[in-house]
Amino acid sequence: MSADLDALLTTPGATLFAAPGGSARDLTPGRIGVVGMPNDWTHSSRVGAREGPAALREASSEIARALTEDGTLIDPGGGDLRRWRGGDVLVDCGDAAVSPMSVEATTEAIAAMTGAVAAAGAIPLALGGDHYNSYPACLGYSRALAAADPDARYGYIQIDGHLDYSDRLGAWGDHNHATNARRIAELPNVDITNMAWIGITGWVDGTDLTGIEADGGRIFSSGDVHDQGPAAVARAAVAHAMRGVDRLYLSIDVDAMDAGYLPGTGSIVPSAITPRQYCQILDVLAAAPLAGLDICEVAPGLDPSGRTQRIAAHMLLRVLWHHLLAPVEDEGGSE
Amino acid sequence: MELRQAPLPRMAGDLTFMRAPRGRIEDLGPDSLAVLGAPFEAAAGARAGQRFGPRILRETSVYFGWQANPQFSHPIDIDARRNIDTSSIHGRLVDLGDAPVGDRPPDAAMAALTGCVDDILDRGAGVIVLGGDRAIGEAASGDRPLVRIGGEVTGREALALAPAAPVRRETADRLREAGGLMLGVGRLVDLPSREIMRLTQAADRPFVHLDLSALSAPLHGMSPTPRLAGLTAPQLYRVLVAIGRAPVRGLAVTGLDPALNGLSIVKTGPRLLVTVLLGFIYGRMGLLDEETTA
Secondary structure, three states: OOHHHHHHOOOOOOOHHHOOEOOHHHOOOOOEEEEEEOOOOOOOOOOOHHHHHHHHHHHHHHHHHHHHHOOEEEOOOOOOEEEEOHHHHEEEEEEOOOOOOOHHHHHHHHHHHHHHHHHOOOEEEEEEOOHHHHHHHHHHHHHHHHHHOOOOOOEEEEEOOOOOOOOOOHHHOOOOOOOHHHHHHOOOOOOHHHEEEEEEOOEEEHHHHHHHHHOOOEEEEHHHHHHHOHHHHHHHHHHHHOOOOOOEEEEEEHHHOOOOOOOOOOOOOOOOOOHHHHHHHHHHHHOOOEEEEEEEOOOHHHOOOOHHHHHHHHHHHHHOHHHHEEEOOOOOOOO | OHHHOOOOOOOOOOOOHHHOOEOOHHHOOOOOEEEEEEOOOOOOOOOOOHHHHHHHHHHHHHHHOHHHOOOOOOEEEOOOOEEOOOHHHEOOEEEEEEOOOOOOOHHHHHHHHHHHHHHHHHOOOEEEEEEOOHHHHHHHHOOOOEEEEOOOOOOOOOEEEOOOOOOOHHHHHHHHHOOOEEEOHHHHHHOOHHHHHHHHHHOOOOEEEEEHHHEOHHHOOOOOOOOOOOEOHHHHHHHHHHHHHOOOOEEEEEOOOOOOOOOOOOOHHHHHHHHHHHHHHHHHOOOOOHHHHO
16 A cells, blocks of 8 residues: 555544644643533433534544645734644543433543643643533633632633523533533632623523623623624623633633524524624634633534534634644745 | 423423413413414425424424423513513413314315414414415415515515515505505615504504515525525514514414425524514513514
């Protein structure tokens, strides 16, 4: 078999942005540890997000292949030169052990992995799964931060079509995709006065909304995104979340985007937020001091076109832009 | 009613529209708003599938059954920051099941639907008919004054809002000569809510035919009559709140094909339709004041 033919073969099991596989032991401060959370047993209606981590890895690998082939890249937005360094920054640590019959076991398994990444001084990047998984992902980060510095606090931003702030959800109890933000707000090193939501759409539960705002949380609806502009809303959310803290946890629920663009998700909303607007929000957050993040609710089986995971992978590229693409000095030879 | 007592999963239990109790036509009163399924398509041509509309609309609607679900307090419109007390809906919104239209020749099926709607309206109740293709809109509205949103203009409309396709000049002339008014998307979105309400009132208790083609097709992809420059869901919601607050007899919703190639799992279309239908229901039941709809 020739070497050329070998290069055409693909390895089963893609990693995020074609990053090297490894574990938390391979991480150093400043790098990003990827943790898959293939769990949607905590979703109350349309499941399928358990396939999200694999779909994100595959779609992001397509992006990585295109970026790594070209050497120096020109950012079409800003015009500056960049070079791909995803392989040096990312380590894909694989998936957490999901226990379909035990929310507690799944929670601890995910938290153990994101906690190990954070304990290494790296940034945990967790791939859902339904949005409940955001809670164990943040829980692990929160525990590691508390172990390193009991007094440290962080801000929290959730981009989402929904608040996810219910205390309970019917037969699902208190740990599911409608309660993740509430559980995060109960963690000891994040205060609701440092929490902000972007993209909330339509009707929300009255008690949840008034509870958040009465306690000092900040909510930006999809209407706010349209009225004030995506970047302005993102800047206001960052300003709110970062009051008195120096690090940020970001939870990205893809369902904040209008389902006309991104239908492959469990709980769709008519937000009218376009992929461009969503990316403009993420561009602002990319410059924030991200200490941990997750992306949830990519359910590829609900989108026959396959565009959902491709859009979501592009969103990851935008929010990790400064990590994955290093600036390059213009040596006059780019042409 | 038991659903108000126990935290059941959303999809469990009897599948009715918005978890409304089941009822019979004989039990309806002037305060009732009946829901009637019409799983039939008489004019769909080769692209069959709209007959599955009532089922999928009911499935989607259970996410919005606040009034029957103990796990939620009450909805708030996130942009208007206004509480909506849905408690008064329970018992007034009644799901009658489907009209006897299955396995019948088209004429007989449509006659059966017309008969059911007549019986409901004769009791002073309102009705929401879940289609079905555009023929459902014709059969349900009968000879009553008609407000049509989206769909195909026939010339008999008192109000033709956001037609889905260009209208023949002769049809437009006929509509105008009969005192009707046609408003495209551009004029409709600029029209104040109270003016939409006034025009609806002037039509003398009309019947409303809402077709999915009122919405931009890229938002859902589930209409056999696709269009590019249609309404967005928030725009249509505002229109339906205003129309619901006017005295209208009922509304038939048509044009949703959940079986369109590969789209049966997407469900964007039913989610949009149920969302805007809530605007009609809330307006009809007096849950939204004028300030909310301005």
